[in-house]
Amino acid sequence: MLEMERVNTSYGTVPMLREVSLRVGEGEMVCLLGPNGAGKSTTFNAICGLLRAESGQVRIAGRDVRDCGTEALASLGVGFVPEGRRLFPTLTVRENLRLAFDAARAPALEFAAQIEKMAQLFPRIRERLDQRSGTMSGGEQAMVALARALIGEPRLVVMDEPSLGLSPKLIDEYFQIVARIRDQGKAVLLIEQNAETALSIAERGYLLVRGRIALQGASADLLRDDTIRHMYL
Numbered sequence: 001m002l003e004m005e006r007v008n009t010s011y012g013t014v015p016m017l018r019e020v021s022l023r024v025g026e027g028e029m030v031c032l033l034g035p036n037g038a039g040k041s042t043t044f045n046a047i048c049g050l051l052r053a054e055s056g057q058v059r060i061a062g063r064d065v066r067d068c069g070t071e072a073l074a075s076l077g078v079g080f081v082p083e084g085r086r087l088f089p090t091l092t093v094r095e096n097l098r099l100a101f102d103a104a105r106a107p108a109l110e111f112a113a114q115i116e117k118m119a120q121l122f123p124r125i126r127e128r129l130d131q132r133s134g135t136m137s138g139g140e141q142a143m144v145a146l147a148r149a150l151i152g153e154p155r156l157v158v159m160d161e162p163s164l165g166l167s168p169k170l171i172d173e174y175f176q177i178v179a180r181i182r183d184q185g186k187a188v189l190l191i192e193q194n195a196e197t198a199l200s201i202a203e204r205g206y207l208l209v210r211g212r213i214a215l216q217g218a219s220a221d222l223l224r225d226d227t228i229r230h231m232y233l
Ligand SMILES: Nc1ncnc2c1ncn2[C@@H]1O[C@H](COP(=O)(O)OP(=O)(O)OP(=O)(O)O)[C@@H](O)[C@H]1O
Pocket: 011, 016, 034, 035, 036, 037, 038, 039, 040, 041, 042, 043, 193
């Protein structure tokens, strides 16, 4: 579903990502770990078209998306959960979801039915559909941001540190929902600081250090790896 091949990016003259290659297969959940400043959000931006890769390729479902634009990606079946949620705070939950639903351009889907599906998946937002999203708690906003990524039935979901700022109890609830999404057959790239939780639900993982992929492997192997244990566990 997602392939990055030898991607390089810079901020001005400062190189950031260096020869980054990663892939997420159909229905597979993969995590991208890395310390602060490693380039995780840069990788997210390179996938969603906010930052153009200088060289290398970014392909989604076999299509080169480097010049695609973020809106077009939604209609290719990709849902994004950006760091910090980035909801429209003065719009209601329903309006935020509507924008994402329209961007997905999926004529076979019906908005009311998709809202009902999201309300079932996220009971916390059912009674808040007409509340302005900026007045919701951080945990509720996190659920709305995930519902927004899912409402157009994407085949691939890319999440940038979605658990940031959530309480331990909410993190558990959040990742139970993420695991259910994976079980529905969606491909997921989970960019996370929370290595133990991420590796416990993803099949494989990559470790990004100073813009380069330093380690990759099956989650069970990474959980036993000395570098990962030293950095996180
Ligand atoms: N727009 C920008 N202009 C210049 N430098 C930037 C820009 N965005 C990010 N950087 C730098 O690139 C490096 C990687 O940033 P990035 O946000 O990708 O890291 P990260 O792994 O997501 O870190 P964190 O876990 O702290 O969010 C950092 O040193 C950051 O200061």
